[in-house]
Amino acid sequence: MRVPYHLTIIVLFLTVLGCSSPEAKQKRIEKDRAEKDSVSLVYDSTKANKEIDAFMQKLHKKSAFNGNVLIAKKGKIIYQNTFGWADYLHKDSLKITSKFELASVSKPLTSLGVLKLIEDGKLQYTQTVNDFFPDFPYPGVTIDMLLSHRSGLPNYVYFSEDKWPDRSKAMSNMDAMNLLIEFKPARYGSPGGRYHYNNSNFMVLASIIEKITGSDFGVYMKETIFDPAGMKNTAVLSKAVYETIPTDVVGHDKVWRRSVVQNYLDGPVGDKGIYSTVQDLFLLDAALKDERIVKKSTLDSAYVPRTDSKNSTFGYGYGWRTFSPKDAQVVYHTGWWHGFRNLYVRDLTHDVTIVLLSNMANGSLLRLDELYEILEIPVLRKSAYNANGDFVVN
Numbered sequence: 001m002r003v004p005y006h007l008t009i010i011v012l013f014l015t016v017l018g019c020s021s022p023e024a025k026q027k028r029i030e031k032d033r034a035e036k037d038s039v040s041l042v043y044d045s046t047k048a049n050k051e052i053d054a055f056m057q058k059l060h061k062k063s064a065f066n067g068n069v070l071i072a073k074k075g076k077i078i079y080q081n082t083f084g085w086a087d088y089l090h091k092d093s094l095k096i097t098s099k100f101e102l103a104s105v106s107k108p109l110t111s112l113g114v115l116k117l118i119e120d121g122k123l124q125y126t127q128t129v130n131d132f133f134p135d136f137p138y139p140g141v142t143i144d145m146l147l148s149h150r151s152g153l154p155n156y157v158y159f160s161e162d163k164w165p166d167r168s169k170a171m172s173n174m175d176a177m178n179l180l181i182e183f184k185p186a187r188y189g190s191p192g193g194r195y196h197y198n199n200s201n202f203m204v205l206a207s208i209i210e211k212i213t214g215s216d217f218g219v220y221m222k223e224t225i226f227d228p229a230g231m232k233n234t235a236v237l238s239k240a241v242y243e244t245i246p247t248d249v250v251g252h253d254k255v256w257r258r259s260v261v262q263n264y265l266d267g268p269v270g271d272k273g274i275y276s277t278v279q280d281l282f283l284l285d286a287a288l289k290d291e292r293i294v295k296k297s298t299l300d301s302a303y304v305p306r307t308d309s310k311n312s313t314f315g316y317g318y319g320w321r322t323f324s325p326k327d328a329q330v331v332y333h334t335g336w337w338h339g340f341r342n343l344y345v346r347d348l349t350h351d352v353t354i355v356l357l358s359n360m361a362n363g364s365l366l367r368l369d370e371l372y373e374i375l376e377i378p379v380l381r382k383s384a385y386n387a388n389g390d391f392v393v394n
Helices: 003-017 020-042 050-063 103-119 143-147 154-163 173-183 201-214 217-226 278-289 296-300 369-374
Strands: 067-073 078-083 086-087 274-276 314-316 320-325 330-337 342-349 352-358
Touching: 050 078, 050 369, 067 278, 078 278, 078 342, 086 217, 103 143, 103 201, 103 217, 103 330, 103 369, 143 201, 143 217, 154 201, 173 201, 201 217, 278 320, 278 352, 352 369
Parallel strands: none
Antiparallel strands: 067 078, 067 352, 314 320, 320 330, 330 342, 342 352
């Protein structure tokens, strides 16, 4: 049967209209992003950087590095590998997709969640915790201070040891907030004063995110940060939600026979509690460069050091540690929690990304000078620089 000409025109018009709708455009964007991410993760192990491999093999054997590593240069993976066990007791080998507790490497991600709310006009740097929690007993603490560890708040991790009544039950963020509200422990300093690194700051920020959005922190982070960045193997996992956090990677202390048991402090999130992979953190780096999450100007503000350190080479911005040698700009974060020890480095000048996730809390990640030299980037070690920011051999 022959279709009338006017009906053909209508069908074509509706087809074009459908393809140009906002929903269709968004689907095309997401498809293009997924394809780009898939291509960027392609890695041929036969072409691995031999110098880096030799260094990592040595680090594994001599310094007992146990974990996963990914190193990229100019957006291309030049080395990735796994070393050792996910769980020594079961002799489970690590996989490149193994999820590690990021520990304090969670903080840059939580910061991104906050910056997104600020960019969307739902939050301001100058707002205080009392704007969201009126009974909070420490007035004058702003979002800016929390992001840069200048709040002077007491650290809930230490304070709760004596105040949390049931060690068999995990705290939630609201439990931690309520402890601060009820017992009012002495603060470390005045709001806006000296830099003092403190887990309470980012636990409180995650609580504020939940208050503003009316959504669970994990759900918000998935929809706002992880999904746009293509981080399919990343999640917020709290023991307040799960009786046993669902991960195959177990944290270990300095000797293999001693695994670290999850406890009530594995409940609060934002300061920690995000689980991810080396590949997902590489994808996050790419997504930040593409401005998928927040604008470049917003990120640039997060990289400005806001500490009062005499050594201006190292500082702290909004959720990022900053390293500013004379010839580069580097942002990074370390993490150490319950048998996990991690390092996430982004050399913005030389376009180098280093992700080292370890489930053995030893000192292997302090012995990386040779790796930095192989990559031809500044050595990232505080004691390697004097007060003037000059590199010294020691």
